[in-house]
Amino acid sequence: MEERFETFTVLIAKISRSIRKIKNQEMADYGFKSPHVSCLYYLYREGELTATELCERCEEDKATISRSLNYLEENGYLVCDCKNTKRYKSNLILTEKGKEAGKKIADKISNVLDEVSVGLSDEERTEFYRGLKIITDNLTNISSKYDK
Amino acid sequence: MEERFETFTVLIAKISRSIRKIKNQEMADYGFKSPHVSCLYYLYREGELTATELCERCEEDKATISRSLNYLEENGYLVCDCKNTKRYKSNLILTEKGKEAGKKIADKISNVLDEVSVGLSDEERTEFYRGLKIITDNLTNISSKYDK
DNA sequence: CTCCTTTTGTTGAAATATCAACAAGAAGAA
Protein backbone atom coordinates (compact mmCIF):
# COMPACT_ATOMS: atom_id res chain seq x y z
CA MET A 1 0.00 0.00 0.00
CA GLU A 2 1.05 3.54 -0.67
CA GLU A 3 2.61 5.01 2.45
CA ARG A 4 4.57 7.82 0.91
CA PHE A 5 1.86 10.45 1.10
CA GLU A 6 1.56 10.05 4.84
CA THR A 7 5.25 9.92 5.55
CA PHE A 8 5.75 13.05 3.58
CA THR A 9 2.93 15.58 3.59
CA VAL A 10 1.86 14.79 7.12
CA LEU A 11 5.38 15.11 8.46
CA ILE A 12 5.90 18.36 6.60
CA ALA A 13 2.65 19.71 8.03
CA LYS A 14 3.76 18.82 11.53
CA ILE A 15 7.15 20.43 11.03
CA SER A 16 5.63 23.63 9.68
CA ARG A 17 3.29 23.89 12.60
CA SER A 18 6.08 23.27 15.10
CA ILE A 19 8.34 25.86 13.53
CA ARG A 20 5.62 28.49 13.54
CA LYS A 21 4.74 27.69 17.11
CA ILE A 22 8.35 28.01 18.22
CA LYS A 23 8.82 31.30 16.40
CA ASN A 24 5.57 32.65 17.79
CA GLN A 25 6.25 31.66 21.36
CA GLU A 26 9.94 32.20 21.90
CA MET A 27 9.62 35.96 21.55
CA ALA A 28 6.03 36.34 22.67
CA ASP A 29 7.14 38.73 25.44
CA TYR A 30 8.15 41.17 22.74
CA GLY A 31 4.84 40.93 20.94
CA PHE A 32 6.56 39.31 17.99
CA LYS A 33 4.86 36.85 15.71
CA SER A 34 6.60 34.48 13.34
CA PRO A 35 7.22 37.02 10.53
CA HIS A 36 8.70 39.61 12.92
CA VAL A 37 11.10 37.02 14.19
CA SER A 38 12.17 36.14 10.67
CA CYS A 39 12.73 39.79 9.75
CA LEU A 40 14.87 40.50 12.77
CA TYR A 41 16.83 37.32 12.33
CA TYR A 42 17.86 38.07 8.77
CA LEU A 43 18.56 41.72 9.39
CA TYR A 44 20.70 40.74 12.33
CA ARG A 45 22.60 38.18 10.33
CA GLU A 46 22.98 39.94 7.04
CA GLY A 47 22.92 43.60 7.99
CA GLU A 48 21.08 46.09 5.84
CA LEU A 49 18.53 44.67 3.43
CA THR A 50 15.71 46.09 1.37
CA ALA A 51 12.14 44.96 1.86
CA THR A 52 12.26 42.84 -1.27
CA GLU A 53 15.42 41.10 -0.16
CA LEU A 54 13.79 40.43 3.17
CA CYS A 55 10.78 38.86 1.46
CA GLU A 56 13.06 36.45 -0.36
CA ARG A 57 14.92 35.51 2.81
CA CYS A 58 11.81 35.00 4.87
CA GLU A 59 9.77 33.32 2.15
CA GLU A 60 6.87 35.51 3.10
CA ASP A 61 4.39 37.56 1.14
CA LYS A 62 5.43 41.16 0.64
CA ALA A 63 2.22 42.33 2.29
CA THR A 64 3.10 40.35 5.39
CA ILE A 65 6.60 41.79 5.46
CA SER A 66 5.39 45.33 4.86
CA ARG A 67 3.10 45.12 7.87
CA SER A 68 5.71 43.46 10.02
CA LEU A 69 8.13 46.26 9.22
CA ASN A 70 5.59 48.84 10.32
CA TYR A 71 5.35 47.18 13.68
CA LEU A 72 9.10 46.85 14.09
CA GLU A 73 9.69 50.45 13.06
CA GLU A 74 6.96 51.85 15.29
CA ASN A 75 8.42 49.99 18.22
CA GLY A 76 11.96 51.13 17.65
CA TYR A 77 13.57 47.93 16.45
CA LEU A 78 14.61 49.32 13.11
CA VAL A 79 14.84 52.44 11.03
CA CYS A 80 14.77 52.99 7.31
CA ASP A 81 17.20 55.26 5.52
CA CYS A 82 14.36 56.33 3.28
CA LYS A 83 15.02 58.88 0.61
CA ASN A 84 11.28 59.32 0.39
CA THR A 85 8.02 58.66 2.15
CA LYS A 86 7.94 54.97 1.37
CA ARG A 87 10.58 52.32 1.77
CA TYR A 88 11.43 51.94 -1.90
CA LYS A 89 14.84 50.47 -2.43
CA SER A 90 15.91 51.71 0.95
CA ASN A 91 17.96 49.84 3.46
CA LEU A 92 16.38 48.65 6.64
CA ILE A 93 18.72 49.10 9.58
CA LEU A 94 18.44 47.60 13.02
CA THR A 95 18.66 49.94 15.99
CA GLU A 96 20.54 48.88 19.11
CA LYS A 97 17.27 47.62 20.49
CA GLY A 98 16.73 45.71 17.27
CA LYS A 99 20.21 44.19 17.39
CA GLU A 100 19.65 42.98 20.92
CA ALA A 101 16.42 41.31 19.94
CA GLY A 102 18.12 39.91 16.84
CA LYS A 103 20.91 38.40 18.87
CA LYS A 104 18.47 36.82 21.25
CA ILE A 105 16.57 35.32 18.34
CA ALA A 106 19.72 34.05 16.65
CA ASP A 107 20.81 32.33 19.87
CA LYS A 108 17.48 30.68 20.38
CA ILE A 109 17.35 29.51 16.80
CA SER A 110 20.80 28.08 17.11
CA ASN A 111 19.74 26.10 20.16
CA VAL A 112 16.67 24.78 18.46
CA LEU A 113 18.70 23.70 15.46
CA ASP A 114 21.01 21.77 17.72
CA GLU A 115 18.08 19.91 19.18
CA VAL A 116 16.38 19.31 15.87
CA SER A 117 18.88 16.83 14.55
CA VAL A 118 19.47 14.89 17.74
CA GLY A 119 19.57 11.25 16.71
CA LEU A 120 21.29 11.87 13.39
CA SER A 121 25.01 11.68 12.85
CA ASP A 122 26.78 14.58 11.17
CA GLU A 123 26.95 12.60 8.00
CA GLU A 124 23.30 11.66 8.12
CA ARG A 125 22.34 15.25 8.73
CA THR A 126 24.35 16.41 5.75
CA GLU A 127 22.73 13.78 3.59
CA PHE A 128 19.33 14.76 4.90
CA TYR A 129 19.82 18.38 3.94
CA ARG A 130 20.98 17.35 0.52
CA GLY A 131 17.83 15.29 0.04
CA LEU A 132 15.67 18.08 1.36
CA LYS A 133 17.14 20.46 -1.17
CA ILE A 134 16.52 18.08 -4.05
CA ILE A 135 12.96 17.44 -3.01
CA THR A 136 12.26 21.12 -2.55
CA ASP A 137 13.47 21.87 -6.04
CA ASN A 138 11.43 19.06 -7.51
CA LEU A 139 8.29 20.25 -5.77
CA THR A 140 8.91 23.86 -6.74
CA ASN A 141 9.14 22.71 -10.33
CA ILE A 142 5.96 20.70 -10.16
CA SER A 143 3.95 23.45 -8.54
CA SER A 144 5.28 26.16 -10.84
CA LYS A 145 3.18 24.62 -13.62
CA TYR A 146 0.30 26.56 -12.11
CA ASP A 147 1.97 29.93 -12.31
CA LYS A 148 0.90 31.69 -15.41
CA MET B 1 28.60 31.03 9.34
CA GLU B 2 25.33 29.47 10.35
CA GLU B 3 23.59 28.08 7.30
CA ARG B 4 21.31 25.62 8.93
CA PHE B 5 18.39 27.94 9.49
CA GLU B 6 18.15 28.73 5.82
CA THR B 7 18.62 25.20 4.64
CA PHE B 8 15.89 24.07 6.92
CA THR B 9 13.05 26.47 7.68
CA VAL B 10 13.15 28.10 4.29
CA LEU B 11 13.09 24.77 2.49
CA ILE B 12 10.25 23.58 4.66
CA ALA B 13 8.31 26.77 3.92
CA LYS B 14 8.80 26.26 0.21
CA ILE B 15 7.71 22.65 0.41
CA SER B 16 4.58 23.53 2.37
CA ARG B 17 3.62 26.17 -0.12
CA SER B 18 4.20 23.87 -3.07
CA ILE B 19 2.14 21.09 -1.55
CA ARG B 20 -0.74 23.41 -0.82
CA LYS B 21 -0.56 24.88 -4.29
CA ILE B 22 -0.62 21.46 -5.89
CA LYS B 23 -3.55 20.32 -3.78
CA ASN B 24 -5.43 23.54 -4.46
CA GLN B 25 -4.88 23.52 -8.19
CA GLU B 26 -5.06 19.91 -9.26
CA MET B 27 -8.74 19.68 -8.42
CA ALA B 28 -9.68 23.33 -8.89
CA ASP B 29 -12.31 22.33 -11.47
CA TYR B 30 -14.21 20.64 -8.69
CA GLY B 31 -14.04 23.65 -6.42
CA PHE B 32 -11.84 21.73 -4.01
CA LYS B 33 -9.30 23.37 -1.80
CA SER B 34 -6.45 21.66 -0.05
CA PRO B 35 -8.48 20.30 2.89
CA HIS B 36 -11.19 18.86 0.63
CA VAL B 37 -8.55 17.03 -1.31
CA SER B 38 -7.07 15.58 1.86
CA CYS B 39 -10.46 14.42 3.10
CA LEU B 40 -11.35 12.66 -0.13
CA TYR B 41 -7.93 11.11 -0.38
CA TYR B 42 -8.05 9.49 3.02
CA LEU B 43 -11.66 8.41 2.74
CA TYR B 44 -10.89 6.86 -0.62
CA ARG B 45 -7.87 5.04 0.73
CA GLU B 46 -9.10 3.97 4.11
CA GLY B 47 -12.84 3.68 3.61
CA GLU B 48 -15.20 4.84 6.31
CA LEU B 49 -13.76 7.15 8.93
CA THR B 50 -15.18 9.43 11.57
CA ALA B 51 -14.53 13.15 11.53
CA THR B 52 -11.99 12.87 14.33
CA GLU B 53 -10.08 10.16 12.53
CA LEU B 54 -10.05 12.32 9.45
CA CYS B 55 -8.60 15.23 11.42
CA GLU B 56 -5.73 13.05 12.56
CA ARG B 57 -5.03 11.82 9.06
CA CYS B 58 -5.16 15.24 7.47
CA GLU B 59 -3.33 17.07 10.27
CA GLU B 60 -5.98 19.77 10.08
CA ASP B 61 -8.00 21.61 12.64
CA LYS B 62 -11.36 20.05 13.39
CA ALA B 63 -13.09 23.29 12.40
CA THR B 64 -11.46 23.13 8.99
CA ILE B 65 -12.52 19.53 8.53
CA SER B 66 -16.04 20.19 9.73
CA ARG B 67 -16.48 22.90 7.12
CA SER B 68 -14.89 20.84 4.39
CA LEU B 69 -17.26 17.99 5.13
CA ASN B 70 -20.24 20.31 4.78
CA TYR B 71 -19.10 21.25 1.32
CA LEU B 72 -18.43 17.67 0.28
CA GLU B 73 -21.75 16.49 1.63
CA GLU B 74 -23.74 19.32 0.05
CA ASN B 75 -22.17 18.55 -3.29
CA GLY B 76 -22.83 14.84 -3.17
CA TYR B 77 -19.32 13.51 -2.64
CA LEU B 78 -20.12 11.82 0.61
CA VAL B 79 -22.88 10.86 2.99
CA CYS B 80 -22.91 10.33 6.72
CA ASP B 81 -24.62 7.37 8.34
CA CYS B 82 -25.69 9.69 11.13
CA LYS B 83 -27.75 8.32 13.94
CA ASN B 84 -28.57 11.91 14.84
CA THR B 85 -28.52 15.45 13.55
CA LYS B 86 -24.76 15.92 13.89
CA ARG B 87 -21.91 13.72 12.77
CA TYR B 88 -20.93 12.38 16.16
CA LYS B 89 -19.04 9.15 15.93
CA SER B 90 -20.62 8.43 12.60
CA ASN B 91 -18.92 7.04 9.59
CA LEU B 92 -18.35 9.22 6.60
CA ILE B 93 -18.95 7.31 3.41
CA LEU B 94 -17.98 8.30 -0.11
CA THR B 95 -20.68 8.20 -2.77
CA GLU B 96 -19.87 6.93 -6.26
CA LYS B 97 -19.16 10.52 -7.23
CA GLY B 98 -16.89 10.82 -4.22
CA LYS B 99 -15.05 7.64 -5.07
CA GLU B 100 -14.41 8.84 -8.59
CA ALA B 101 -12.97 12.07 -7.30
CA GLY B 102 -10.99 10.16 -4.70
CA LYS B 103 -9.48 7.92 -7.32
CA LYS B 104 -8.51 10.86 -9.45
CA ILE B 105 -6.85 12.48 -6.46
CA ALA B 106 -5.02 9.31 -5.47
CA ASP B 107 -3.66 8.92 -8.98
CA LYS B 108 -2.46 12.49 -9.14
CA ILE B 109 -0.83 12.26 -5.75
CA SER B 110 0.91 9.09 -6.78
CA ASN B 111 2.31 10.82 -9.84
CA VAL B 112 3.52 13.77 -7.82
CA LEU B 113 5.20 11.49 -5.33
CA ASP B 114 7.04 9.78 -8.16
CA GLU B 115 8.36 13.12 -9.33
CA VAL B 116 9.21 14.41 -5.88
CA SER B 117 12.13 12.10 -5.29
CA VAL B 118 13.65 12.22 -8.75
CA GLY B 119 17.38 12.49 -8.21
CA LEU B 120 17.44 10.27 -5.14
CA SER B 121 18.13 6.56 -5.20
CA ASP B 122 15.72 4.21 -3.44
CA GLU B 123 18.14 3.91 -0.60
CA GLU B 124 18.64 7.64 -0.30
CA ARG B 125 14.92 8.17 -0.29
CA THR B 126 14.45 5.65 2.48
CA GLU B 127 17.16 7.32 4.50
CA PHE B 128 15.60 10.68 3.86
CA TYR B 129 12.24 9.60 5.19
CA ARG B 130 13.89 8.15 8.24
CA GLY B 131 15.63 11.45 8.91
CA LEU B 132 12.43 13.36 8.30
CA LYS B 133 10.66 11.26 10.89
CA ILE B 134 13.35 11.83 13.49
CA ILE B 135 13.40 15.55 12.91
CA THR B 136 9.64 15.79 13.04
CA ASP B 137 9.58 14.05 16.38
CA ASN B 138 12.33 16.28 17.74
CA LEU B 139 10.51 19.40 16.66
CA THR B 140 7.21 18.18 18.00
CA ASN B 141 8.91 17.66 21.33
CA ILE B 142 10.50 21.09 21.34
CA SER B 143 7.33 22.90 20.41
CA SER B 144 5.18 20.95 22.83
CA LYS B 145 6.87 22.85 25.65
CA TYR B 146 4.41 25.62 24.85
CA ASP B 147 1.32 23.47 25.24
CA LYS B 148 -0.06 23.67 28.67
C1' DC C 1 -33.05 4.80 33.79
C1' DT C 2 -30.66 9.13 35.63
C1' DC C 3 -26.86 11.62 36.56
C1' DC C 4 -22.20 12.80 35.71
C1' DT C 5 -18.03 12.97 32.98
C1' DT C 6 -15.65 12.69 28.73
C1' DT C 7 -15.53 12.84 23.95
C1' DT C 8 -16.86 14.66 19.63
C1' DG C 9 -18.43 18.02 16.54
C1' DT C 10 -20.21 22.84 15.36
C1' DT C 11 -20.15 27.68 15.29
C1' DG C 12 -18.85 32.50 15.39
C1' DA C 13 -15.13 35.54 16.18
C1' DA C 14 -10.44 36.70 15.77
C1' DA C 15 -6.03 36.22 13.80
C1' DT C 16 -3.29 35.31 9.61
C1' DA C 17 -2.20 34.90 5.18
C1' DT C 18 -3.14 35.80 0.38
C1' DC C 19 -4.48 38.33 -3.59
C1' DA C 20 -4.89 41.99 -6.59
C1' DA C 21 -5.26 46.73 -7.54
C1' DC C 22 -2.87 50.61 -7.08
C1' DA C 23 0.68 54.23 -6.24
C1' DA C 24 5.36 55.74 -5.85
C1' DG C 25 9.74 55.56 -7.19
C1' DA C 26 13.72 54.07 -10.20
C1' DA C 27 15.94 53.52 -14.52
C1' DG C 28 16.72 54.40 -19.03
C1' DA C 29 15.74 56.33 -23.74
C1' DA C 30 15.17 60.13 -26.52
Added chain:
DNA sequence: TTCTTCTTGTTGATATTTCAACAAAAGGAG
Protein backbone atom coordinates in the same frame (compact mmCIF):
# COMPACT_ATOMS: atom_id res chain seq x y z
C1' DT D 1 14.49 67.14 -18.81
C1' DT D 2 10.42 64.46 -20.05
C1' DC D 3 8.49 60.40 -21.39
C1' DT D 4 7.84 55.53 -20.86
C1' DT D 5 8.39 51.24 -18.70
C1' DC D 6 9.60 48.30 -15.04
C1' DT D 7 10.27 47.53 -10.23
C1' DT D 8 9.09 48.02 -5.55
C1' DG D 9 6.15 48.75 -1.78
C1' DT D 10 1.44 49.74 0.28
C1' DT D 11 -3.27 49.04 1.07
C1' DG D 12 -7.82 47.19 1.37
C1' DA D 13 -10.57 43.23 0.39
C1' DT D 14 -11.00 38.45 0.65
C1' DA D 15 -10.03 33.86 1.88
C1' DT D 16 -8.27 30.68 5.10
C1' DT D 17 -6.85 29.09 9.44
C1' DT D 18 -7.10 29.00 14.19
C1' DC D 19 -9.08 29.56 18.66
C1' DA D 20 -12.34 29.07 22.12
C1' DA D 21 -16.89 28.68 23.69
C1' DC D 22 -20.51 25.88 23.35
C1' DA D 23 -23.73 21.94 22.51
C1' DA D 24 -24.83 17.32 21.46
C1' DA D 25 -23.90 12.74 22.03
C1' DA D 26 -21.56 8.74 24.12
C1' DG D 27 -20.08 6.05 27.90
C1' DG D 28 -20.13 4.74 32.58
C1' DA D 29 -21.43 4.49 37.48
C1' DG D 30 -24.84 3.98 40.63
